[in-house]
Amino acid sequence: MMKLFWxxxxxxxxxLWMLEELGEPFERVTIDIRDxxxxxxxxxxxxxxxxxxxxxxxxxxxIAESAAICLYVADRxxxxxxxxxxxxxxxxxxxYWMFYTPAAIEPAMSEKITGTEPNxxxxxxxxxxxxxxxxxxxxxxxxxxxxxxxxxxxxMVGSSVAFMRQFNMxxxxxxxxxxxxxxxxxxxxxxxxxxxxx
Ligand SMILES: N[C@@H](CCC(=O)N[C@@H](CS)C(=O)NCC(=O)O)C(=O)O
Numbered sequence: 001m002m003k004l005f006w007x008x009x010x011x012x013x014x015x016l017w018m019l020e021e022l023g024e025p026f027e028r029v030t031i032d033i034r035d036x037x038x039x040x041x042x043x044x045x046x047x048x049x050x051x052x053x054x055x056x057x058x059x060x061x062x063i064a065e066s067a068a069i070c071l072y073v074a075d076r077x078x079x080x081x082x083x084x085x086x087x088x089x090x091x092x093x094x095x096y097w098m099f100y101t102p103a104a105i106e107p108a109m110s111e112k113i114t115g116t117e118p119n120x121x122x123x124x125x126x127x128x129x130x131x132x133x134x135x136x137x138x139x140x141x142x143x144x145x146x147x148x149x150x151x152x153x154x155x156m157v158g159s160s161v162a163f164m165r166q167f168n169m170x171x172x173x174x175x176x177x178x179x180x181x182x183x184x185x186x187x188x189x190x191x192x193x194x195x196x197x198x
Contacts, residue, residue, distance in 0.1 A: 002026040005044045005055040007033045008196040014066040014159045015054035020188035074152035097145045097153035105160045136175045158183030
């Protein structure tokens with residue numbers, strides 16, 4: 001059975017949401033990242049070399065990074081559904097949005113939070129404004145990033161938009177606001193948040 005190493009109120013909610021969408025059995029193991037004196041956990045330490053949650057162990061597979069985990073489980077257990085198959089023409093656009101969170105959204109959020117001077121040309125994430133307008137364009141045909149098809153990319157991007165809302169960073173945007181609402185209304189997301197509350 002898959003084992004998810006997680007901690008409430010962290011980016012681990014992405015992997016939890018993803019596993020809830022998937023519907024495959026998994027075990028949840030809490031790593032209290034806020035406890036600096038916590039005992040080492042050999043399985044977690046191997047899966048997550050940086051000591052960050054989420055991390056996943058599935059048989060011989062041990063990985064960290066929320067995007068890697070979401071992509072892994074979607075391909076491994078839900079190919080053609082939560083991830084377009086390798087030979088599906090939609091695969092390219094899917095991968096673009098799968099990488100958009102770690103490559104563009106998160107660095108742009110850091111730029112915004114820290115007030116770092118934007119440098120659109122040389123920064124890999126463009127800048128905060130461009131990152132947001134690109135996302136809005138991507139959602140124009142909606143309701144999901146791949147149109148009518150909900151995929152793991154929506155788990156990654158949707159959770160990031162939800163974080164923006166939580167941190168009061170989400171700008172006035174009907175498109176992004178409605179997208180966040182749609183994501184938050186998914187039963188699998190609700191189950192993930194309920195687990196966080198326990
Ligand atoms: N890029 C990683 C970031 C994971 C991350 O930064 N997790 C934080 C919690 S939100 C963490 O585990 N921090 C504990 C630490 O760095 O010791 C991902 O998306 O999974």
